[in-house]
Amino acid sequence: MLSDTIKAIQAILTETYGRKDAKELIDRLQKHEREKLNLTAALHLEEIRARSEEVEPSGGNERILTLLREGNKSLRGKLAECVEDINDVLEELRYCLVEED
Numbered sequence: 001m002l003s004d005t006i007k008a009i010q011a012i013l014t015e016t017y018g019r020k021d022a023k024e025l026i027d028r029l030q031k032h033e034r035e036k037l038n039l040t041a042a043l044h045l046e047e048i049r050a051r052s053e054e055v056e057p058s059g060g061n062e063r064i065l066t067l068l069r070e071g072n073k074s075l076r077g078k079l080a081e082c083v084e085d086i087n088d089v090l091e092e093l094r095y096c097l098v099e100e101d
Contacts, residue, residue, distance in 0.1 A: 006030065022096050029089045036082045043075040 010026055013019040050068040053061065 019096070022093065025089055025093045025096060029086065029093070032082055032086045032089060036079065036086065039075055039079045039082055043072065043079060046072045046075060 006026065010023040013022045013026075046068055050065060050072060053065045053068060
């Protein structure tokens with residue numbers, strides 16, 4: 001349903017207001033939001049795997065635990081970049097709307 005609403009808004013922006021730029025910004029925003037969702041899911045999985053490795057009866061494999069922690073750190077960095085990209089697109093969208101007024 002939300003997808004249909006977004007498509008309707010994009011159609012109105014392009015067909016009624018001739019704002020192809022706003023439609024493209026919404027496309028970029030959706031792309032970044034999908035990426036953020038995927039990264040968040042991957043981060044949660046890495047955290048679960050790391051916790052499982054830590055509570056291993058034998059103390060876990062230190063090498064595997066180190067790799068999981070590095071992966072976790074990398075995912076957090078990518079997630080931060082993605083959030084920054086989302087904020088940049090939202091700022092551009094705000095400017096686009098201010099121009100319309």
